[in-house]
């Protein structure tokens with residue numbers, strides 16, 4: 001099948017209701033991208049605040065992620081520079097065990113590859129959380145991957161999900177702030193600067 005142009009593809013994605021019966025708040029795909037983006041945030045699924053505002057990472061997790069990356073809101077939310085593509089594009093509801101449910105598996109099967117094909121300027125993909133890491137790299141332990149982040153460079157950088165749970169994880173793994181975050185900020189600056197003449 002021929003790939004539609006990006007505007008057509010995004011219109012198709014934004015009108016998708018493939019897994020509507022499973023979405024407690026209904027379909028509302030949340031993503032950000034353009035062909036010129038050089039940095040991709042490959043994330044998990046929107047939360048309720050992002051669902052309500054229509055803006056990805058519009059919550060405490062987003063503040064944490066931007067702090068980790070060392071970039072301001074105006075850069076993070078500039079689709080010409082940064083693409084944000086969750087594994088599941090709509091809020092998936094709550095899991096029985098607490099926390100948000102996993103991203104809907106239908107979503108990546110339908111939309112991920114057509115959307116990724118449009119990101120032809122990418123220099124770096126941040127794999128935020130286990131779902132994005134397993135999709136790109138196969139099965140593996142998140143903590144091991146983050147600690148060995150330089151194995152995946154220059155194309156990928158694995159990160160934990162920046163939810164409130166990551167605070168306890170960071171206390172247990174102090175090397176993350178000491179060694180990984182400075183490297184992450186350098187890689188982000190480099191990926192953005194290549195397209196934008198310096199971040």
Ligand code: SF4
Pocket residue numbers: 013016017018019020027028029088089090104106107108110
């Ligand atoms: S989660 Fe993905 S597949 Fe399901 S309705 Fe939203 S856009 Fe469509």
